[in-house]
Amino acid sequence: MKERLGIYIHIPFCASKCAYCDFVSHRVAEFEINNGIEAYFNALSQEIEFYKEEIQKYEIGSVYFGGGTPSIVNGSYISRVLKQLRSVTTFTDDVEITLEVNPGTLTEEKLNYYTASGVNRISMGLQTTNDVLLKQIGRIHSTNDFLTSYDAIKRSGIDNISLDLMFGLPNQTIDDVKKSIELIKTLSPKHVSTYSLKLEEGTPLYERYVNGKIDLPDDEIEREMYHTIENELADLGLMQYEISNFSLPGYESKHNLTYWKNKPYLGLGLSSHSKIGHKRFANTAVMSSYIEQWQAFNPQYADEALLDxxxxxxxxxxxxxxxxxxxxxxxxxxxxxxxxxxxxxxxxxxxxxxxxxxxxxxxxxxxxxxxxxxxxxxxxxxx
The missing domain is CATH 1.10.10.920 (Arc Repressor Mutant, subunit A)
Known part of the structure; x- marks a missing residue:
């Protein structure tokens, strides 16, 4: 019986970059010119081909499309990647295929591509129901946009939905957090991930903070927010199984459990990270270098280490x-x-x-x- 492998696929395109985000991503409009998105997915295909023999040693137990915003690109690209992976090796019977989406980027056509190609789990960023806070942190959606997208996902037949919830936001209150949870209660998602805002140097939100233009909740209030979320989600039957993650029984994230249980995973795409055996390695974060390397079928790791x-x-x-x-x-x-x-x-x-x-x-x-x-x-x- 083959060991299970988790595969992460980075889709580094967004409508616009959030004010707190330091992930490697690019505005999709800049790459729609001159077939830049097609060039990226061609390079990604080359990368899968390169790792074919390694992937064949395993069964794929989870696939996770992260970003960026994977739902910003045409759904045919997602379908194409999954079709190629299936041609390389088998997927487990209980394979989990997750796609991150942002509200306002979904269409019925995209959802049809997702369901037809086997996507069976959606992770969507709610973050907060306070539209003023959403705008302040650079999110492009409103709460109404979120609800419209959530309803579209449910209608598509994908029932395994995970929501992202943020706390510790500028000027956020405990009441804001409780209102977000009240909305979650009406939706009954299978999983919730919750994250405290971390200000990363070089991001717009960091600059505003150091220049005294925004205030953040103090540590005591930030912890109270976390414990409020913890307790309220437990009342919904969403039990904590990891520091930042809560789920109904049987709906824990299989892909993230691969990381937390130190199991093998392969990262594909720009800036992705992998760990196979004792070897850890990472792709370049420079788009032009990534595409050129895979066009030449000559990858150069940005980072590589053998762990003792x-x-x-x-x-x-x-x-x-x-x-x-x-x-x-x-x-x-x-x-x-x-x-x-x-x-x-x-x-x-x-x-x-x-x-x-x-x-x-x-x-x-x-x-x-x-x-x-x-x-x-x-x-x-x-x-």
């Missing part, structure tokens, strides 16, 4: 502790030939003293307080 056992162990601990199920002592001891409790006895004693972790006979996991301070917990396991 020490690095693999730390990643397994860090990623595993993000999950509510935590890490299994038996599994980690067997994988790395260690006695976890002995190796990290000092760290375990200290973290338990601060009530940041819970240690059972078989597992280690974060407490709610530990989730709030997870980065500090992870540092204790850097050996």
């Amino acid at each position: 056992d020490k690095e693999e162990l730390f990643e397994t601990i860090m990623l595993g502790l993000r999950l509510n199920e935590g890490i299994s002592f038996e599994r980690i001891n067997k994988s790395y030939n260690i006695n976890f409790k002995e190796k990290y006895a000092v760290a375990l004693h200290e973290l338990k003293g601060y009530e940041l972790i819970v240690e059972t006979e078989t597992h280690l996991f974060l407490t709610p307080k530990g989730r709030d301070l997870s980065n500090l917990v992870f540092l204790k396991f850097m050996d």
